[in-house]
Amino acid sequence: MITKSDSYHQIIEVYDDLSRQQKKIADGIINRCDEIVFFSITQLANFLGVSEATIVRFAQHLGHKGFPELKEDLVKYYREYLTPGARMRRSIEEFPDDPLLYKSHAAREIQLLEESLQAVDNDSFVQAVEAIVQAERIFLFGNGGNECLANHLTFRLSRFKLKAIQQSVSGKNLFEKFLQIEKSDLIIAYHFYKPTIDFRRLMEVSAEREVPVLLMTDSLVPPMIRHAKIVLFAPRGSAGTFHSQVVPMAINNALINGVASKLGNKAVKALQELSDMRQKHYFSDFSSLISHENDQ
Amino acid sequence: MITKSDSYHQIIEVYDDLSRQQKKIADGIINRCDEIVFFSITQLANFLGVSEATIVRFAQHLGHKGFPELKEDLVKYYREYLTPGARMRRSIEEFPDDPLLYKSHAAREIQLLEESLQAVDNDSFVQAVEAIVQAERIFLFGNGGNECLANHLTFRLSRFKLKAIQQSVSGKNLFEKFLQIEKSDLIIAYHFYKPTIDFRRLMEVSAEREVPVLLMTDSLVPPMIRHAKIVLFAPRGSAGTFHSQVVPMAINNALINGVASKLGNKAVKALQELSDMRQKHYFSDFSSLISHENDQ
């Protein structure tokens, strides 16, 4: 007889000590929990090919009074811990983690996005939107794998007629770039894992010059975030897998939409202006010099 | 008496004809369906402040034999139609679509990723991975808002020592770029919505020169996909909202992981080489000339 608490994990723990039929039940609960939470004991017995009595005894063995108590526990687990993303992973787990199965990758991304729901502090998010809207100019720093993030946000903000400038260069050139940045501007920096020399320089100089910094990162160690005015925490999955830029990209997108709603009519006007300009020049030879990308 | 089929929508339809107490039940089912699917009739009666008899009559009014049948129907609805993303949206719908609420944006992204589970054809995905691994060189085309995607994939593929070259220029320069591209190469193009002049040119020339094209798009109209050898369909949400690059980014990431697994040891070696190079030069003055970005 074992003390109960979280039936699901408890089952995994005691699994080896279970009898043949009881293992059937345990397997069922572990693998098909999302179906089982809706079953009555009769349905479950038929589903698993086990007698109802065995199920009751199984529940009691786990320290419950009876089956309904076990089920309640499973429902609780199902609702609290089996997040939608986890459920999805489970649902495609018949082909587990096949790198040639898009679904398996997408499910992981969904899980990361879910984590970000908890991780991203909404006050910081609101502050970030506000800072972008207020800034005189916006300088975006992202190197290597983060260049795409800086690029993306720069492009979108520019479309709102905000003065967004992408600065992907690192090293000594950094200081030259810095000469033009002022207090009223905003620096947006994308930097993950741990601080590099360049990143430290960037943060120190911006602190010195009192330029506000919005930092997107997945690391909250002090050297990373010390000088940042606003920090957006973007979880990117556990080590061991290739880090994905999906969550930071989602945050970018949320920022863009947030900024758009803050700007309101201004944003609409800016987009309209762009659209008009395109119309005007579309058939001229000039056409190929301006971007034609034509989503909104 | 009404014919049954999908209780949930049926309830919404007949809502106005319901009595006061029955509306209570309907409200409960519509708003708190995800809790109610786990309730017995007794629990539900207490929860709603309605007698059990009324619930049974409600179920029968809807054309069911009794309460268990209605519940079964709701469970079915809950499991089939309330996708995880939809559930999440529902769960944060107390603050509906607040543009200053990160959760509200993230929930939408999750929904899009879910759609992509259906939309992305896995055969195409596998072909795409194969094509990338086989290609002599890879030329990536993405303009405007898609530049970030091309940039991202270029960076990652380069890290595997694949010869990935980003080509963001449009217009006449395009032809110059083309002189160096050959049959054994691969073109990866990101283009959404509808074909532009530049895009048509790109596709026509590549068809002429028989260079295989991997196209990522959200539009399947013939002019878009005619000449593409492999098409990856990346849904980006309904019109009216700003299109997000989260799904294409997720596909990028899936491709990267797919390629990594195909390359196997080769990929590991390439990454190791990079890491060694960093170690060697990290403390020298040379350091700032190479990328320090240090996630995997």
Next chain:
DNA sequence: CCAAAACAGAAATAAAACTTGCAGTGATTG
């Protein structure tokens, strides 16, 4: 304002879901 109809809840009844005792089975051990 009153009668007829519709409605809702309490209680009784029916139907399940659940538990337990018992006997049969097969494995283990002395």
Next chain:
DNA sequence: CAATCACTGCAAGTTTTATTTCTGTTTTGG
């Protein structure tokens, strides 16, 4: 090889859940 033990399903009980009936109440239409 027989005795023991753990395990299981059957079937008979017990409890919980679901339905129906009955009765008082509210609503509706004249």
